[in-house]
Amino acid sequence: MTDLTPPVTSADGYGVTPDGFVLKGIDRIIADQQARARAMFGSDVDLTSGSALRKVLDAAAVQVHELWRALENQYYANFLTTAQGDSLDLLGADLGQARQPLWATGEVTLTGSGIRPARVLVLPEGTVVRTTPAPHTSLRTTAATTLTADAPSATVGVRAVDRGPGGNLAAGQALELEPAWARLHLNFDSATVQVANRAPISGGDLLETDDVYRARLLGVPRTLWTQDAVLARILEVPGVRDTAVFDPLGGVDASRGVFNTYLFGQHAFTTGRRTGSPYFFDIVVAVEPGWPWRQDEGDIPAVYDKVLDVVRQWRPVSVFPDIRQANQVDVGIRATLVVQPGHDPNAIRGAILSAVHAGVDRLRLGRAVLHSDLVLTVRSIAGVVDVQNLRLRRGAPLFAEVGFGGAVFGGAVELSVGENLTLAADEIAYFDLDSPLIDLQVASP
Known part of the structure; x- marks a missing residue:
């Protein structure tokens, strides 16, 4: 006498309803089964916990509850926001987006030789290392x-x-600094650096989690050519930190010299593009540290070539992109820290720099570095009593042939206390842990 009521009906408020799938609990299943037993065998039927009929009904209720749970999972497996595991993979296959493998990670040991006593060798974030044999x-x-x-x-x-999994390496591999990249970015004079991995580099055989995969699928544009569609494709290119599209026919560009000079009552503000006529737009790409922009900057895939290949596959006929590298602006801070007695000032300083680096690294193109955010970040570090006279510093941006009205070239500047570091639409902030623009002084309360 199991509950054979079709779960897809919602007359009793369970199953598929306008509010989603409502699961019938095991207590309700047992109550329904006991009600049917009384209707069939009489109201005086023995349904106490020790009766044989009660034991049969309870065992059947467990199976029915498992069926309801399976139907609930099947229902929510049809939606990106709730699907999991293999069901999410099937939905991703419908969108043409397979679950991506992860990057292999690990640690290497860098050992310098022939370093002069007063010499400091700096290997920046993104330094390229490769295996020696091809x-x-x-x-x-x-x-x-x-x-x-x-x-x-x-x-x-x-x-x-x-x-x-191609990035996985066993321990003790023969490694070296990538020669072309090192010649362009490093200057060690007569010193040399050896690279060794004492532990394996692993994790490349793992796949991205459901949460990461789901977020990527929810952001897939449903049209072939829009700004969002091309941006989503470019952001998937390895080495791209952020990107922006400057489309003169896709929106109003207030930075253009002709803006605000039209007589709206006499002329059209903009005209449509004739079919077949060439149409150009600009794509600004911010590159992660260490990734080469052009192929002659290293032997790993250049970001420019990858972005160009992606856009060529998605652009309509006679629509041509002008791909440019964003201006990277070095950000620094100067402040006086009041630290509680007993705390290590060097450890607090390192924690602050790591927290600021993570916060600035999340900023996108054109996003300002807010003074208030840095104050909250510094004060959140354990052992910091107060932060005084915090000032933002701006280094000279790297020239990248971009000029959409705002890039500032020249020497570094220090802003006033409380002033935000504003950036142009073609600029992106970068915080280097070893930047000479950092000046943190520690004082006791």
Whole structure:
């Protein structure tokens, strides 16, 4: 005498309803079964906990409840926001987006030799390391590293350039700094740096989690050519930190010299593009540290070439992109910290720099660095009593042939206390842990 009521009906408020799938609880299932037993065998039927009929009904209720749970999972497996596991993979296949593998990660040891006593070797975040024998497997460091004559060795985290199991490396591989990248970005004079991985580089055989995969599927545009569609494709290119499309026919560009000069009562503000006539637009791309923009800057895939290939596949006929690199603006801070007695000032300083680096790294193109955000970040570090006279510093942006009305070129400037560091639409903030623009003084309360 199991509950055979079709779960898809919602007359009793359970199953598929306008508010979603309402699961029937095991207590309600048992109550319904006991009511049917009384209707069939009489109201005086023995349904106490020790009766044989009650034991049969309870065992059947467990199976019915499992059926309801399976039907609930099947119902929610049809929607991106609630699907999990294999069901989410099937929905992604319908959108043409497979679940992506992760990047292999691990650590390498950098050891310098021939370093002069007063010399400091700085290997920035994104330093490219590769295996010596071909075919090469390339890795990028995830943090900046300094080597000196007194401390010639350091361990730093690395992440594979390419996704998937191809980035996995066994311990003790023959590694080296990527020669082309090192010639362009490093200046060690007569010093040399050896690279070794004492532990395996692993994790490339894992796949992205449901939450990450779901967020990517929810952001897939449903049209072939819009700004959002092309942006979503470019953001998936390895090495792209952020991107923006400047489309003169897709919206009002207030920075253009002709803006606000039209006589709206006499002329049309803008005209449509004739079919077949060339149409140009600009794509600004911010690159992650260490990734080459052009192919001659290293042997790992250049960001410009990858972005160009993606846009070519998605652009309509006679629509041509002008792909440009964004201006990277170095950000620094100067402040006086009041630290509680007993706390290590160097540890607090390192924690502050790491927190500020993570916050600035999340900023997108054109987003200002807010003074209030940095104050809250510094005060959230354990051991910090107060932060005084915090000032933002702005380094000279890297010239990248972009000029959409705002890039400032020249020397570094220090802003006033409380002033935000504003950026142009073609600029993106970058905070280097070893930047000379950082000046943090520690004082006791």
